[in-house]
Amino acid sequence: MIRRQENVILDVITRIMVPFIQIFAFYVIFHGHYSPGGGFQGGALLAGSVFLQRVVMGRERSLSGFHVKLGVPFGVIGILVYGGTGLVAQVFGGNYLQYEWLPFGLDPVWARNTGILLVEIGVAFAVMGILISIYDNLSAREGEGEKR
Amino acid sequence: MNDIFTTLIAERWAYLLTVVMIIIGLHAMMMKRNLVKKLIGMNIFQGAIILLFIVHAYKFGASVPVHDAVLGDHPEAYMNPIPHGLMLTAIVVSVATTGVALALLTLIYRRFGTIDEIELLQKLREEP
Amino acid sequence: MSGAHGAEAVVDHAVSMGQSHLPILVILPLLLGCVLVPGLGLWRRRWAYPLTLVAFALSAYFAFRTLFAVLEGGPLHYTLASWAPPVGIELAVDALGAFVAAVVSIIALLVAVYAGEAVRRENPVREVPFFGMMLVLLLGLTGMVLTGDLFNLYVFFEVSSLGGYSLMAIGHKKAPISAFRYLIMGTLGASFYLMGVGYLYLLTGSLNMADVAGIISTMGLNPALLVSLVMMVVGLGLKMALFPMHLWLPDAYTYASSTSTAIIAPIMTKISAYVMIRMLFFVYDWDLFLNVHHIGDIIKWLAIAGVFVGSIMAIGQKDAKRMLAYSSVAQVAYIGVGIGMANPLALVGAMLHIMNHAAMKSCLFLVTGSVAMQTGAQRLKDYAGLGRRMPWTFAGFTFAAMAMVGLPPTNGFFSKWYLVLGGIEDGEWPMVGLILASSLLTAVYFFRLLERVYSKVPGEEQKPAGAEDPSFRMRLPILLLGVGVLVLGLFNAWFVSRVLSQALPHGMSLPGF
Numbered sequence: 037m038i039r040r041q042e043n044v045i046l047d048v049i050t051r052i053m054v055p056f057i058q059i060f061a062f063y064v065i066f067h068g069h070y071s072p073g074g075g076f077q078g079g080a081l082l083a084g085s086v087f088l089q090r091v092v093m094g095r096e097r098s099l100s101g102f103h104v105k106l107g108v109p110f111g112v113i114g115i116l117v118y119g120g121t122g123l124v125a126q127v128f129g130g131n132y133l134q135y136e137w138l139p140f141g142l143d144p145v146w147a148r149n150t151g152i153l154l155v156e157i158g159v160a161f162a163v164m165g166i167l168i169s170i171y172d173n174l175s176a177r178e179g180e181g182e183k184r
Numbered sequence: 185m186n187d188i189f190t191t192l193i194a195e196r197w198a199y200l201l202t203v204v205m206i207i208i209g210l211h212a213m214m215m216k217r218n219l220v221k222k223l224i225g226m227n228i229f230q231g232a233i234i235l236l237f238i239v240h241a242y243k244f245g246a247s248v249p250v251h252d253a254v255l256g257d258h259p260e261a262y263m264n265p266i267p268h269g270l271m272l273t274a275i276v277v278s279v280a281t282t283g284v285a286l287a288l289l290t291l292i293y294r295r296f297g298t299i300d301e302i303e304l305l306q307k308l309r310e311e312p
Numbered sequence: 313m314s315g316a317h318g319a320e321a322v323v324d325h326a327v328s329m330g331q332s333h334l335p336i337l338v339i340l341p342l343l344l345g346c347v348l349v350p351g352l353g354l355w356r357r358r359w360a361y362p363l364t365l366v367a368f369a370l371s372a373y374f375a376f377r378t379l380f381a382v383l384e385g386g387p388l389h390y391t392l393a394s395w396a397p398p399v400g401i402e403l404a405v406d407a408l409g410a411f412v413a414a415v416v417s418i419i420a421l422l423v424a425v426y427a428g429e430a431v432r433r434e435n436p437v438r439e440v441p442f443f444g445m446m447l448v449l450l451l452g453l454t455g456m457v458l459t460g461d462l463f464n465l466y467v468f469f470e471v472s473s474l475g476g477y478s479l480m481a482i483g484h485k486k487a488p489i490s491a492f493r494y495l496i497m498g499t500l501g502a503s504f505y506l507m508g509v510g511y512l513y514l515l516t517g518s519l520n521m522a523d524v525a526g527i528i529s530t531m532g533l534n535p536a537l538l539v540s541l542v543m544m545v546v547g548l549g550l551k552m553a554l555f556p557m558h559l560w561l562p563d564a565y566t567y568a569s570s571t572s573t574a575i576i577a578p579i580m581t582k583i584s585a586y587v588m589i590r591m592l593f594f595v596y597d598w599d600l601f602l603n604v605h606h607i608g609d610i611i612k613w614l615a616i617a618g619v620f621v622g623s624i625m626a627i628g629q630k631d632a633k634r635m636l637a638y639s640s641v642a643q644v645a646y647i648g649v650g651i652g653m654a655n656p657l658a659l660v661g662a663m664l665h666i667m668n669h670a671a672m673k674s675c676l677f678l679v680t681g682s683v684a685m686q687t688g689a690q691r692l693k694d695y696a697g698l699g700r701r702m703p704w705t706f707a708g709f710t711f712a713a714m715a716m717v718g719l720p721p722t723n724g725f726f727s728k729w730y731l732v733l734g735g736i737e738d739g740e741w742p743m744v745g746l747i748l749a750s751s752l753l754t755a756v757y758f759f760r761l762l763e764r765v766y767s768k769v770p771g772e773e774q775k776p777a778g779a780e781d782p783s784f785r786m787r788l789p790i791l792l793l794g795v796g797v798l799v800l801g802l803f804n805a806w807f808v809s810r811v812l813s814q815a816l817p818h819g820m821s822l823p824g825f
Contacts, residue, residue, distance in 0.1 A: 108350060108351070108354060109351065109354070112350060113351075116347055119340075119343055119344060119347065126333065130394070131336070131390060131391055131392060131394070132333075132340070132390075132392055132393075133392050133394075134392075134393055134394040135393070135394070136394055
């Protein structure tokens with residue numbers, strides 16, 4: 037899984053499939069709050085697309101797609117988006133995570149829709165970042181990642 | 185006798201399946217020597233609980249819990265979506281726990297060279 | 313339209329901001345901290361610890377404000393995300409919850425003060441993730457205490473457990489093995505709790521604790537309800553280390569690093585005990601199940617067996633941390649005894665013991681951590697004569713040890729006193745005798761250690777290197793906790809009359825308060 041699979045067919049098919057997987061993942065994220073789907077599922081699919089690259093193309097070559105160092109920052113940004121949306125809703129009136137108070141100048145029902153959508157996007161990025169960082173940590177060679 | 189058979193197996197087979205999965209998961213967690221197999225047993229056990237919740241969300245003749253213009257607003261026409269939402273959260277928790285467990289297993293394997301429970305307990309008992 | 317509405321609401325909101333938002337404000341600093349500490353810590357390592365300390369301090373401040381708000385104004389309810397309960401999730405803080413939240417946050421703050429230097433000395437490479445995991449642990453524990461929704465409690469339960477597993481895996485070389493065992497058993501416990509919640513949801517259709525309690529009180533005995541209660545007791549008993557499900561605890565506490573044990577040992581098992589109190593007394597019909605159907609008796613006898621097993625095993629230990637770990641098993645079992653007896657005085661004793669044991673145990677584990685870091689001594693015989701070299705450290709240790717044994721006027725005496733009173737009221741003379749006998753056993757192993765610590769060692773010329781008091785930052789929490797043990801004991805009447813008498817479930821009231 038760390039070294040490259042020296043197989044042209046796998047390489048080409050991966051290169052074709054990864055964009056489709058990611059587009060489908062975004063579809064799942066954006067339709068999550070009123071039909072099957074949502075943040076976690078979309079995030080897992082996004083992470084899956086990166087795993088496919090890591091497994092087929094080997095660690096070094098797939099680093100240009102998604103670098104190892106990006107895993108935890110994506111996770112942090114995702115959770116901050118989630119928590120931040122709730123906090124913004126709290127600052128502008130209302131309780132934590134009461135999206136109708138978001139200051140976008142929208143009708144309350146649409147404000148809640150937008151709020152949930154923002155939260156789902158945050159969750160998706162958080163899940164993607166953390167799943168990829170779990171995979172990278174488990175497949176790291178000994179001594180890697182210990183410098184910090 | 186026929187009555188028990190009908191009630192227990194024909195009508196409630198989903199719960200029997202849950203019980204079977206719980207037993208398999210517990211057996212794996214307790215009896216298997218390899219730590220990875222224990223982890224798999226834990227996942228099976230959590231899957232059984234997820235099954236228990238989801239089975240209860242089903243209603244006879246109901247459709248998926250997505251609002252449909254044709255079916256209208258009657259709650260009887262849709263399956264209960266709350267257990268589905270709860271179980272999504274439970275799956276996420278299970279994934280996170282499995283991630284931590286795998287990281288611990290990797291660390292154990294690198295330090296001790298084995299992931300067999302009996303050998304590890306021996307190493308635990310000997311003086312440092 | 314929504315702009316004007318918004319402006320008026322902001323003004324209204326600014327007026328009432330401090331009061332009505334208190335429950336979430338206890339959790340928010342920890343939530344933001346546990347994301348920012350790994351994030352900013354990757355960038356600038358030196359910011360990790362100050363951020364952690366600020367997060368703990370803010371959370372403790374809001375926890376105390378919540379406690380005083382609840383004592384004056386009654387229970388607080390905070391709805392999240394604009395769905396009103398029972399459909400939506402709410403935070404429901406009553407006197408018991410506010411009390412436990414305040415205890416947890418102040419103990420965590422004191423350990424965090426100690427941790428600043430201890431973590432740097434014990435494992436400097438992993439400093440940033442360590443503080444992040446401390447925040448995750450506290451986030452989960454505080455959320456568990458303050459929530460009013462059954463499934464939300466499960467989520468916070470698992471969040472805190474994940475923090476606990478990660479913290480336990482750092483330390484000794486053998487730590488990951490015991491952390492893995494703890495992981496398997498802890499997840500099993502949480503899964504049993506989830507099954508109990510599943511049955512409750514199926515029977516009542518609601519996940520809100522107050523709503524479920526209302527529906528259950530009209531239901532009487534139902535086999536499915538009994539099964540769900542049993543599953544919850546088993547699951548929470550696993551996490552609480554109630555005998556015979558305590559086997560993960562000694563190894564886990566012994567091999568973890570000193571700061572990990574110091575923050576997990578006082579609070580994690582206690583919060584599981586708190587959840588058991590919350591479930592058994594506030595959600596289920598406690599009179600029906602605990603008294604009529606003898607579940608209380610089962611819990612009581614298992615717990616007193618746990619007290620004896622823990623105390624006897626502690627006497628036979630040679631390693632200091634292992635002795636304290638078995639002692640923890642015994643002390644948490646006292647809380648189990650109080651729960652099982654199910655009368656007002658015993659329950660007050662159990663709740664008081666949550667606070668008392670948290671203070672005593674954290675002091676003791678901080679002392680063993682300091683000693684291990686300063687002199688490298690881990691086994692009890694290496695503690696000989698250290699009392700004179702490390703006077704402040706062992707002063708705190710002495711107070712905490714006296715409290716563990718139960719000498720008045722330290723706080724340990726009063727919680728056992730209430731347990732004994734509860735036993736006398738119910739006429740449970742065997743239980744009373746066993747509680748008193750176990751105090752004698754506790755005295756055996758603590759006084760043996762105290763004598764060894766303060767005795768003069770022949771051939772004192774080979775001084776163990778570094779046998780002096782640790783730095784001020786590490787000494788301060790030990791001293792504060794040592795003094796606190798006395799102060800909490802002297803003021804226990806205030807706690808019982810002002811806080812705990814309001815914390816009892818309905819159907820119970822304290823005589824004479």
